[in-house]
Amino acid sequence: MAAERAAILRLEGLEKRFGGVVAADRLSLSLRAGEVLGVVGPNGAGKSTLFNLICGSIPADAGSVLLEGRDISRLAAHRRARLGISRTWQHVRLFPSLSVLDNLVMSGQSYPGESLLAALFRPPALRRAMAQMTRAAEAALEAVGMSHRAGHRVAELSYGQQKLVGLARALMNEGPVLLLDEPLAGVDPRNQITMRAIIDREAARGRAVCVIEHNIGVLRELAARMVFMFAGRAEAEGPPAAILGDPRLRRIYFGGTA
Amino acid sequence: MGNAPRITRRTLGGLALGAAALAAPARLARAQQPPLRFGVLLPMTGRAAFFGNDQIAATSWALERINAAGGVAGRRLEMVTIDSQADPQTGINGATRLATVDRVPLFFVSWSAVVNAVAPVANRERVLQISSGATAPGIARLGEYVFTMYPLADVEGIAAATWHVRSMNRRRAGVLYINNESGIDGARVYRDAFQAAGGQVVAYEAYDPRATDFTGVLLRLRTANPDILWIQGDVPEIPALVSQARRLGLNQTVATTSIGQNNRVLEQLGPAAEGLLVTSLAPGPQDRPAVGAYIEEWRRRESRQPNGLPFTQYFYDAAFVAASLFGWTLQRNLPPSGENMRRALVEHGPFDLPLTGELRIDVAEGRHTVRKPVYVLQVRDGAFRPHATIGV
Amino acid sequence: MEYVLTILALIVLWTILSASFNLVIGFAGLLIVAQPLFYGIGAYATAAAAMFLGVPVPLAPLLGILAALLASIVLSVPCVRVSGDYLLIASIGFLLAGLQVIRNTESIGGAGGLAHIPALFEGPNRTLWFLLVSGAFAAATLWLVRWLVSGDFGRAVVAMRDDEEALAGLGRDVLRIKVFLVAVSAGCAGLAGGLYALHFQFVSPDQFELLHAAMMLACVIVGGIGSTLGPPVGAAIVIALPQLITMLEMPPAVMAAIQGMLFTGLVIAFLFLRPQGLFGSAAAVGGSRVEAK
Numbered sequence: 001m002a003a004e005r006a007a008i009l010r011l012e013g014l015e016k017r018f019g020g021v022v023a024a025d026r027l028s029l030s031l032r033a034g035e036v037l038g039v040v041g042p043n044g045a046g047k048s049t050l051f052n053l054i055c056g057s058i059p060a061d062a063g064s065v066l067l068e069g070r071d072i073s074r075l076a077a078h079r080r081a082r083l084g085i086s087r088t089w090q091h092v093r094l095f096p097s098l099s100v101l102d103n104l105v106m107s108g109q110s111y112p113g114e115s116l117l118a119a120l121f122r123p124p125a126l127r128r129a130m131a132q133m134t135r136a137a138e139a140a141l142e143a144v145g146m147s148h149r150a151g152h153r154v155a156e157l158s159y160g161q162q163k164l165v166g167l168a169r170a171l172m173n174e175g176p177v178l179l180l181d182e183p184l185a186g187v188d189p190r191n192q193i194t195m196r197a198i199i200d201r202e203a204a205r206g207r208a209v210c211v212i213e214h215n216i217g218v219l220r221e222l223a224a225r226m227v228f229m230f231a232g233r234a235e236a237e238g239p240p241a242a243i244l245g246d247p248r249l250r251r252i253y254f255g256g257t258a
Numbered sequence: 259m260g261n262a263p264r265i266t267r268r269t270l271g272g273l274a275l276g277a278a279a280l281a282a283p284a285r286l287a288r289a290q291q292p293p294l295r296f297g298v299l300l301p302m303t304g305r306a307a308f309f310g311n312d313q314i315a316a317t318s319w320a321l322e323r324i325n326a327a328g329g330v331a332g333r334r335l336e337m338v339t340i341d342s343q344a345d346p347q348t349g350i351n352g353a354t355r356l357a358t359v360d361r362v363p364l365f366f367v368s369w370s371a372v373v374n375a376v377a378p379v380a381n382r383e384r385v386l387q388i389s390s391g392a393t394a395p396g397i398a399r400l401g402e403y404v405f406t407m408y409p410l411a412d413v414e415g416i417a418a419a420t421w422h423v424r425s426m427n428r429r430r431a432g433v434l435y436i437n438n439e440s441g442i443d444g445a446r447v448y449r450d451a452f453q454a455a456g457g458q459v460v461a462y463e464a465y466d467p468r469a470t471d472f473t474g475v476l477l478r479l480r481t482a483n484p485d486i487l488w489i490q491g492d493v494p495e496i497p498a499l500v501s502q503a504r505r506l507g508l509n510q511t512v513a514t515t516s517i518g519q520n521n522r523v524l525e526q527l528g529p530a531a532e533g534l535l536v537t538s539l540a541p542g543p544q545d546r547p548a549v550g551a552y553i554e555e556w557r558r559r560e561s562r563q564p565n566g567l568p569f570t571q572y573f574y575d576a577a578f579v580a581a582s583l584f585g586w587t588l589q590r591n592l593p594p595s596g597e598n599m600r601r602a603l604v605e606h607g608p609f610d611l612p613l614t615g616e617l618r619i620d621v622a623e624g625r626h627t628v629r630k631p632v633y634v635l636q637v638r639d640g641a642f643r644p645h646a647t648i649g650v
Numbered sequence: 651m652e653y654v655l656t657i658l659a660l661i662v663l664w665t666i667l668s669a670s671f672n673l674v675i676g677f678a679g680l681l682i683v684a685q686p687l688f689y690g691i692g693a694y695a696t697a698a699a700a701m702f703l704g705v706p707v708p709l710a711p712l713l714g715i716l717a718a719l720l721a722s723i724v725l726s727v728p729c730v731r732v733s734g735d736y737l738l739i740a741s742i743g744f745l746l747a748g749l750q751v752i753r754n755t756e757s758i759g760g761a762g763g764l765a766h767i768p769a770l771f772e773g774p775n776r777t778l779w780f781l782l783v784s785g786a787f788a789a790a791t792l793w794l795v796r797w798l799v800s801g802d803f804g805r806a807v808v809a810m811r812d813d814e815e816a817l818a819g820l821g822r823d824v825l826r827i828k829v830f831l832v833a834v835s836a837g838c839a840g841l842a843g844g845l846y847a848l849h850f851q852f853v854s855p856d857q858f859e860l861l862h863a864a865m866m867l868a869c870v871i872v873g874g875i876g877s878t879l880g881p882p883v884g885a886a887i888v889i890a891l892p893q894l895i896t897m898l899e900m901p902p903a904v905m906a907a908i909q910g911m912l913f914t915g916l917v918i919a920f921l922f923l924r925p926q927g928l929f930g931s932a933a934a935v936g937g938s939r940v941e942a943k
């Protein structure tokens with residue numbers, strides 16, 4: 001079973017400090033194909049920072065990120081995304097000036113909008129790609145049950161709906177790695193069911209999915225493996241039952257939030 | 259009822275026509291002698307306004323005097339002032355307005371950048387442009403309609419260098435110049451003239467426009483051991499330069515341009531200013547009594563000295579140049595157009611002006627310059643005293 | 651008439667300048683204020699091409715555009731990585747350094763400026779012709795800006811202004827968008843500079859100072875940050891107002907106060923009373939990002 005689930009993403013000794021705060025401390029982890037990895041830990045443990053280091057929004061002080069064996073630590077964020085690292089943000093971060101559908105299109109991997117020549121000449125191949133991407137975006141919205149909101153502005157959506165759109169936007173990138181930062185927080189129970197179904201489905205398709213969640217009840221059902229983070233360290237790693245049963249970690253977790 | 263307003267309006271119209279008819283003879287009578295007008299394009303607002311406004315005041319006092327004495331052939335002489343802000347683009351707009359809206363045939367202008375910028379307007383619109391306070395050498399070649407009555411940069415440097423060699427018997431000059439356009443050009447003129455007169459330039463050192471410490475260049479200068487120091491600089495750093503030179507034991511005669519003729523230099527240097535030689539491009543009260551009366555007029559009207567005294571002298575005299583040019587065209591029954599103003603200037607010959615003396619404008623094609631005597635002043639007992647006059 | 655045409659010509663040139671400045675500062679949200687330098691480089695390169703390189707006068711502005719474009723790349727490639735205040739400081743430094751180079755290059759007139767530049771049009775109707783030609787270029791610039799900020803490219807620009815980090819995280823090359831926008835903007839400014847040089851026939855470093863960035867900013871803010879129709883109106887007000895004020899007969903002291911405060915006053919008044927400018931939509935001013943959190 002372990003042999004079948006190859007490590008797609010490997011982190012080796014990642015370190016990051018913000019002034020005196022250690023947000024990542026010799027972090028080494030791997031994400032495997034077809035697996036949902038849960039990340040838990042108290043506020044400020046460095047969970048979101050972990051995602052930022054993987055996708056390159058912030059540079060690591062030390063350590064490396066390997067995607068399918070290739071060191072991508074030096075690549076800019078957009079290059080990593082194009083290699084197939086897709087993510088959502090804890091605070092969603094949709095583009096408020098764009099419609100819901102255009103938010104999704106922005107994540108389409110063949111979107112050529114920033115290319116000089118494409119912007120100037122709009123060749124037919126580009127038009128076809130754009131049409132195709134619009135169809136893909138419509139499908140992704142359909143999957144999260146948000147088709148009826150395609151033309152709306154982001155501000156007209158509830159927070160839970162924005163989270164769904166954020167997930168759909170991440171799904172536009174069909175690469176091997178999917179990073180979800182607190183996807184369930186603020187989402188009503190009915191939509192939580194939709195989300196969980198999608199997460200299960202994406203893992204079943206062979207993607208490596210990593211989910212940060214404070215909703216531990218849901219996470220233990222989703223994830224086969226969990227990492228407990230504290231003060232930038234991966235404090236413990238293992239099956240959910242083992243992590244959640246450890247009284248020391250429980251103390252850190254609830255002590256940390258108090 | 260409905261007709262009433264129409265009738266009223268018609269009546270009013272008739273009244274207006276009648277009034278116009280009545281007024282016409284009066285207007286006609288004045289139209290026979292409309293005032294003669296020339297333009298003045300100077301910074302009235304902005305960073306250079308404190309110079310520009312004093313220059314305008316000088317011109318307006320000269321106009322008072324001319325008009326009190328009957329104007330030009332019985333006609334009033336007036337000026338149209340426009341603010342250039344010492345900014346090239348604002349100057350272009352102003353010159354265009356003078357030439358095409360106010361339709362003056364002649365205007366006076368100052369500030370090298372503005373003089374340069376408005377020259378195409380003058381040439382195109384065939385309006386005579388006279389620079390009365392700019393020194394950039396390129397002004398000599400700005401085109402058919404552009405002249406200067408203020409000596410350009412080379413006049414001062416050549417006169418001073420030649421005089422240092424011939425009259426002061428100096429043989430080894432040390433030249434110190436500010437590293438900007440006027441500094442580079444001015445230093446070159448002085449160096450070439452000093453060598454042409456038979457002297458030797460033993461040191462030639464530049465300093466940064468923002469420098470405050472000059473030890474490095476001064477030490478190199480001391481090693482070269484010149485017998486005269488020529489500073490081609492700007493007002494702010496001259497006191498520092500001179501005092502640092504003295505402290506480093508450079509006791510040679512220090513000479514500089516008309517820039518140095520500034521009360522700030524005296525105040526900041528105190529006794530260290532004694533012996534400093536400066537040149538001036540306009541005569542002082544000792545050279546011309548009228549200048550003394552003029553300075554007295556400033557004290558009476560404004561209770562102060564004008565900012566940039568020599569420049570205001572030229573602007574005072576600008577009104578007299580305008581009067582002469584208008585007079586020349588009227589005498590020959592020529593309409594005072596820009597073309598005729600230019601002709602007047604070219605054919606007029608020397609002007610005798612109250613505050614700056616004789617003015618001979620060199621009208622050779624492609625080299626519109628002016629030769630003026632250069633006055634040398636020396637600091638003695640804490641004041642600039644006349645020292646010598648270097649003839650043309 | 652000539653005077654009015656001259657002022658109109660300036661308004662048209664400043665429409666090009668402020669529309670292209672708006673592209674960078676309004677649409678892309680980049681605090682790059684080196685626009686006067688790109689304008690100046692365009693003017694100098696055009697003048698030099700026509701005077702010293704024997705390029706036919708009507709083609710000379712092409713060199714101006716090219717030079718301004720290249721200069722913008724020299725600034726933007728190393729600098730657009732940083733953002734906000736640093737970008738502002740870096741671009742001011744670039745502007746000052748560029749002007750310093752011009753001041754010290756004697757072959758193009760140095761600090762005293764470059765005179766005797768040939769004219770694009772001669773004859774009695776030269777300003778009218780110039781107005782028509784530069785008006786056409788101004789219309790083209792407005793159209794170009796509008797076209798760039800709508801459509802596929804425009805959507806990426808809008809998203810970048812909303813949330814640059816998120817956009818990069820989705821796989822869009824934010825750096826490239828910025829460099830491209832700055833280059834287009836500089837190219838337009840270079841064109842305006844070229845036209846300027848060939849009409850007014852004299853250029854000097856004083857005409858491209860930081861002060862002129864403040865004037866362009868006033869055009870953009872008065873017209874409306876991030877609006878496509880604002881620039882001509884902003885330019886008209888900023889260019890014509892000082893001229894109208896000089897027509898009022900006022901004592902120099904009052905005039906000095908008014909002229910000195912004009913641009914700052916306009917900017918402050920608009921920022922407080924009508925931050926979206928005359929033509930902008932309130933949404934374009936930014937701040938709507940908060941709602942998404």
Ligand SMILES: Nc1ncnc2c1ncn2[C@@H]1O[C@H](COP(=O)(O)OP(=O)(O)OP(=O)(O)O)[C@@H](O)[C@H]1O
Nearest residue numbers: 018021023041042043044045046047048049050090
């Ligand atoms: N860009 C940044 N600059 C400075 N400090 C930061 C930055 N990002 C994160 N930090 C700090 O790093 C630490 C870890 O933050 P991070 O957001 O990764 O925590 P988290 O585990 O995601 O917490 P939460 O559960 O509240 O989302 C915190 O102390 C945070 O203040």
Ligand SMILES: [Mg+2]
Nearest residue numbers: 047048049090
């Ligand atoms: Mg977090």
